[in-house]
Each structure stands twice: as C-alpha cells, then as structure tokens.
Amino acid sequence: MLLKSCCIYGIGVFSILILILGISLVLSDVFPHFIQSVVKTEVVLKNGTETFEAWEDPPAPIYMQFYFFNVTNPLEVLEGDRPAVMEIGPYTYREYRPMEQVAFQDNGTKVTAVNTKTYIFQRNMSRGPESDLIRTVNIPAMTVMEQVKNSPLEARVVSDYMKSTGEGLFSTHTVGELLWGYEDNLLKALKLLKPELDDVFGLFYKSNASNDGTYVFFTGQQNYKDFARVATWRDESSLNWWTSDECNMINGTNGASFHPIITKNEALYMFSSDLCRSLYALYEDDVTVRGIPGYRFVPPSEVFANRTVNPANAGFCVPAGNCLGSGLLNVSACKQGAPIIMSSPHFYQADDKFVQDVFGMEPKKEQHQTAIDINPITGIILQAAKRLQINVYVEKISTFSQTGNVRTVVFPVVYLNESVVIDEASAKKLQAIVTAKNVVENIPFMLIGLGILFGGIFMFLMCRQKVPESSAAERQPLLSS
Missing domain, CATH: 1.20.5 (Single alpha-helices involved in coiled-coils or other helix-helix interfaces)
Incomplete structure (x- = not known):
C-alpha cells in the first residue's frame, strides 16, 4: 500500500x-x-x-518580361494632342545571373564578385518574336536634341542632318533592336566629330552576357544582419550622381539576398544599379508560397515621393532644385545624359498628372507593384517581382522643327517585370527547416x-x-x- x-x-x-x-x-x-x-x-x-x-x-528560374508602349497617334502628338499608347507584350527572357570572379577577403568577412547576367529569349512565353515592330520615341534623337539645344550652331547642324535623313521624334524598330541595340544613323554621324561616342543604341545595350561592375559584399560572418550587404560597388562606398550625401549612400544588399531573422518592423534596404540609387521596402502582409510562410515587403510610396512629401528625396533632384513629381526619378545623370526617367509601370503611385498625360495608362497594384516575399527565419526569397518603367522626357524644342508642337510629357517606352519563384527542390529543403522549427518551438x-x-x-x-x-x-x- x-x-x-x-x-x-x-x-x-x-x-x-x-x-x-x-x-x-x-x-x-x-x-x-x-x-x-x-x-x-x-x-x-x-x-x-x-x-x-x-x-x-x-x-530558382528568373524571368525578365518586357512590355512596350506602341505609339498609335504620332502625327497628332506632333500637333499637340495627348499621346495614346497601346501596351504590347510580354517579351520574355530567361535570366541567368551567376556570381563570377568570386574571391574572399579580410579573413572571410567580405567577398568580391561580379554579377554577370545573360538573357535567353523564350518564344513560348512571349506575345510574339523579337522581330515584332514597335513605334516609340526616338531616344537617340531626343537625347542629342536635348544636349545641343542651347548651342545654336550645333543645333542647326543636327537639325539639318535629321531633315536630310528623315529622322523625327518617333522611330520604329524591332523588339530585339530596342532592347539589345542597333546602329543609329544620327549617332554614327556624330561619331565622326566625337570619336568617343558610341553609334549603337539599345535600352539594354551591352547588358546581355555582361555585368554592372565589381561588388564587394559582407559575408555575415561578424554580424548576421550584414549578410550579402554591399560594402562597395565599382570600388566606391557611395555614389556621386545625386546632390546629397544621404541620396548617394549605398545601402543594403543587391536585392537578390537578405539577412536571416527578419522582423515585421524593420526596413529592408537594397541598392539597384538600374535605378542608380538605394531604396527600401517595408512589411505589408503575411503570405504563403509553396506552403512556406513568408512576409511580403514592398517599397512604400515615400521612396519615390516628391521632396515636398519626403524632404529626404531632395537630393534626387538633378540639377539641384529641379524636381519632378512624386513617383518619378530622373536618372539622366547616370545614363550618359539621356533624358531617361524611371517610374513604376503605368505610373503606379506617381502623381495622377502623369497618368492623365498619356492615354492608355491604367495603374494597378497587383500588376505594377514591386514586391518581395521572404521567409523570415532564413531570409530566403520565396517569390519576388521587380517592376520598373523606362520613360523619356519629351518637350518642344524651338530650334528643332522635328518636335513640332509636342506637349511636355513624360513618355512611357517600356516596362519590365523581373520575377522569380522558389524552385521545388529549394522549397522542400526550406519546408524541412520550417517544420523542424515548428516542432522545436512547440x-x-x-x-x-x-x-x-x-x-x-x-x-x-x-x-x-x-x-x-x-x-x-x-x-x-x-x-x-
């Protein structure tokens, strides 16, 4: 008992x-x-x-999709009417982006590499072949006209040449030519006077099977939050295109990797050489991708807001004090002087003026927002979509009859969607980690x-x-x- x-x-x-x-x-x-x-x-x-x-x-397979804006009323635009465009796409490319020339330094705390990107056309995932024709703004001509407009003699010479060759404000080229390059007659003529100029133009000329420069990354050995963070790019720890130290900072990773143990209340910083600047994303929502939990981070509207909304963006006004509206970024300073303006597709989150200025703009969050879904424990990207639009600043230039009576307008040319979804093999490995975490935590x-x-x-x-x-x-x- x-x-x-x-x-x-x-x-x-x-x-x-x-x-x-x-x-x-x-x-x-x-x-x-x-x-x-x-x-x-x-x-x-x-x-x-x-x-x-x-x-x-x-x-994981990465795809780059291009959507062009075909101009449907070029003659009316020259007479002062609102431009009308029709979206044509996608033209899809499989993107390969291995790190090359990898070398560790500083006892394994840093690693140097170049990120070579190669694009292979995917006809079965595209609207049509690369030979499809697109009518859009004649960017080489617009660039040259902007650069010589204040020099009467040079402007007259260029204008006379354009008249003799029939070049105007708009031109028609194939998808392949617009993306990867074509020999431009105006640039070829100018090259005789300025041999340092390139006579080939393409929105992504020299970007295929190439890289954007040498990076030095932190490995995360000393601090997990430094994992894959950019230490220097092209041997520099800051930029020199903008008019403030804050805007010239190189912050965060290159957007392809993030540190582990991510919280909902932190900002994820990224440096984008496409945008010539750093930016950040904030938590928006919980998501599930292939059965794996994640956090969705998106760049808030403040990132590209006008300086009146976000004073910290005053440094992105180039020249100093010359500011565009919210949602736009003038990158001409880092694009060899070309009047290129970046935005989200269809001017999503931009001032409504830019949407109304061009017939055919229909901004939609689901289609045009940049978003990154990340597993918060490992920092692994579950899926992501980087969406950017390339625009050209167009205005009437009195010394060039080729501009007619065109309105001053930010003219959309093409937008891209660079997307990735975690592959099944990686998802299974990550699922095992998530499962083990849940068991241990319980x-x-x-x-x-x-x-x-x-x-x-x-x-x-x-x-x-x-x-x-x-x-x-x-x-x-x-x-x-």
Missing part, C-alpha cells in the same frame, strides 16, 4: 515539474532564441555551404500538455485511492451475537 502511494505521489511531483518546465520555457523564449542562433551561424557566405552555392548560382507547449496529462492521471489515482467510509464499513465481517 505504501509503495502504491509513493508511485502516485511521484506521478504528481513529476507532472508539476514538467508543467513548471514547460511554462518556464515558454516564458523564457529559450527555443526560438536557440533556433535563431543556429540560423545566424549557418546563413553565412562561406565556401562549400548550401547558402553560398545558392548565392553564387541561384537555383516542445515547451508539449511539455505543458504532458504536465497537464500526468496531473490528470495523478488526480484520478488519488480519487481511486480514497475509499468512502461507508463502503469500508460494508466490507467489514459481521460479528456474531
């Missing part, structure tokens, strides 16, 4: 200890911190690791459950051991009288 009582009380003590242990682990947050410390240690750019291999040669609650279960068993046995007095009396033998 004594042994039985000891066993029962032992169960009771055991249940209490398990319950206390489980509650203590929940309150102390030991297990999540343990998981985070493991991830912080493992997610480092170190030769021979899966993290490094995925960074060096991303396994151990404290499992202990609490076991404590409650054994506590219930203890109470049940205690009740069984306690025998009612009346029942005990009934079991006593009857005494003979």
Whole structure:
C-alpha cells in the first residue's frame, strides 16, 4: 500500500515539474532564441555551404518580361494632342545571373564578385518574336536634341542632318533592336566629330552576357544582419550622381539576398544599379508560397515621393532644385545624359498628372507593384517581382522643327517585370527547416500538455485511492451475537 502511494505521489511531483518546465520555457523564449542562433551561424557566405552555392548560382528560374508602349497617334502628338499608347507584350527572357570572379577577403568577412547576367529569349512565353515592330520615341534623337539645344550652331547642324535623313521624334524598330541595340544613323554621324561616342543604341545595350561592375559584399560572418550587404560597388562606398550625401549612400544588399531573422518592423534596404540609387521596402502582409510562410515587403510610396512629401528625396533632384513629381526619378545623370526617367509601370503611385498625360495608362497594384516575399527565419526569397518603367522626357524644342508642337510629357517606352519563384527542390529543403522549427518551438507547449496529462492521471489515482467510509464499513465481517 505504501509503495502504491509513493508511485502516485511521484506521478504528481513529476507532472508539476514538467508543467513548471514547460511554462518556464515558454516564458523564457529559450527555443526560438536557440533556433535563431543556429540560423545566424549557418546563413553565412562561406565556401562549400548550401547558402553560398545558392548565392553564387541561384537555383530558382528568373524571368525578365518586357512590355512596350506602341505609339498609335504620332502625327497628332506632333500637333499637340495627348499621346495614346497601346501596351504590347510580354517579351520574355530567361535570366541567368551567376556570381563570377568570386574571391574572399579580410579573413572571410567580405567577398568580391561580379554579377554577370545573360538573357535567353523564350518564344513560348512571349506575345510574339523579337522581330515584332514597335513605334516609340526616338531616344537617340531626343537625347542629342536635348544636349545641343542651347548651342545654336550645333543645333542647326543636327537639325539639318535629321531633315536630310528623315529622322523625327518617333522611330520604329524591332523588339530585339530596342532592347539589345542597333546602329543609329544620327549617332554614327556624330561619331565622326566625337570619336568617343558610341553609334549603337539599345535600352539594354551591352547588358546581355555582361555585368554592372565589381561588388564587394559582407559575408555575415561578424554580424548576421550584414549578410550579402554591399560594402562597395565599382570600388566606391557611395555614389556621386545625386546632390546629397544621404541620396548617394549605398545601402543594403543587391536585392537578390537578405539577412536571416527578419522582423515585421524593420526596413529592408537594397541598392539597384538600374535605378542608380538605394531604396527600401517595408512589411505589408503575411503570405504563403509553396506552403512556406513568408512576409511580403514592398517599397512604400515615400521612396519615390516628391521632396515636398519626403524632404529626404531632395537630393534626387538633378540639377539641384529641379524636381519632378512624386513617383518619378530622373536618372539622366547616370545614363550618359539621356533624358531617361524611371517610374513604376503605368505610373503606379506617381502623381495622377502623369497618368492623365498619356492615354492608355491604367495603374494597378497587383500588376505594377514591386514586391518581395521572404521567409523570415532564413531570409530566403520565396517569390519576388521587380517592376520598373523606362520613360523619356519629351518637350518642344524651338530650334528643332522635328518636335513640332509636342506637349511636355513624360513618355512611357517600356516596362519590365523581373520575377522569380522558389524552385521545388529549394522549397522542400526550406519546408524541412520550417517544420523542424515548428516542432522545436512547440516542445515547451508539449511539455505543458504532458504536465497537464500526468496531473490528470495523478488526480484520478488519488480519487481511486480514497475509499468512502461507508463502503469500508460494508466490507467489514459481521460479528456474531
């Protein structure tokens, strides 16, 4: 009987200890911190690791889609009417972007590399062939006219040449030519006077099978938040195109990788050589991609807001004080003087004026927003879509009859959608990590459950051991009288 009582009380003590242990682990947050410390240690750019291999040669397929804006009323535009455009696309390319010339330095705390990008046309994922014709703004001509407009002699020479060759404000070229380059007659003529000029023009000329310069990245060895962060680009730690130190800062990663243990209240910084600047994204919503939980981060409207809305953007006004409206970025300073203005597709999040200036603009968040879905534990990108629009600043130039009576307008040329979704093999590996995390994090609650279960068993046995007095009396033998 004594042994039985000891066993029962032992169960009771055991249940209490398990319950206390489980509650203590929940309150102390030991297990999540343990998981985070493991991830912080493992997610480092170190030769021979899966993290490094995925960074060096991303396994998920990346696609670049181009959507052109075909001008449908060129004669009316020259007479002063509102431009009308029709979106034509997509023209899709598979993008390969391995890191090359990789070399570690500073005891493994930094790594240098170039990010070579190659584009292969995907006819089955495209509206038509690369030979499709597009009528758009004659960007080489517009660039030259803007550059010589204040020099009467040069302007006259250029204007006369354009008249003799029939060049005007608009031109028609194939998709392939507009993207990757074609020999331009005006540029070819100018090259005779200025040999340093290139006589080939293309929106992404020299960008195929090429790179945007040498990067030095932090590996994350010293601080997990530095994982893949850009230390220098083209041997510089800051830019020189903008008019303030803040705007010239190189912040964050190159957008292809992010540090692990991401929280909802932090800003994710990225440097984009396409935009010639750094930007940031903020948490918007929880998402699930291929069964894996993630956080969606998007650049807020303040990133491209006018200086009256966001004073920090005053440095992006070039020349100083020459500011465009919200949603636009003048990148002519880093595009060899070409009057290129960047925005979101269809002027999404830009001032409504720019949407109304061009017939055919229909901004939609779902189609035109840049968004990045990230697994918060590992920092791995689950899916992403970088969406940018290339526009040209068009105005009437009195010394050039080719501009007619055209309105001053930010003219859309093409927008791109660079997208990626995690591949199945990587998703399975990440799913295993997520599952293990969930199991480990639930151990404290499992202990609490076991404590409650054994506590219930203890109470049940205690009740069984306690025998009612009346029942005990009934079991006593009857005494003979």
